[in-house]
Amino acid sequence: MFNFAFSLVLIVSILKSNFCYVDLFLNANETRSLFGYAGSLFYLFNGEIRANSIQHRLDIPDVKHKIEFNWKSTAPLQVILY
Numbered sequence: 001m002f003n004f005a006f007s008l009v010l011i012v013s014i015l016k017s018n019f020c021y022v023d024l025f026l027n028a029n030e031t032r033s034l035f036g037y038a039g040s041l042f043y044l045f046n047g048e049i050r051a052n053s054i055q056h057r058l059d060i061p062d063v064k065h066k067i068e069f070n071w072k073s074t075a076p077l078q079v080i081l082y
Helices: none
Strands: 006-014 022-025 044-045 048-050 057-060 066-072 078-081
Touching: none
Parallel strands: none
Antiparallel strands: 006 022, 006 066, 022 057, 044 048, 066 078
16 A cells, blocks of 8 residues: 655657657555556555556646646545646
């Protein structure tokens, strides 16, 4: 389980056809394995929030700069759209 605070920052680059690619940067004090399944950016496994992939295609044309995911073990996941 995650026993530390971390920040997931998704840098979004807008591509043509209103699609964008999201690059995931995991800032943590230990290396985490990134596993997943099709159709989900994040999923829960034994209390851990894991990323589906390092680069994930999203259809969110209104997000111009970045999406920031902040999560601590004692708080719910917060999503901030810029």
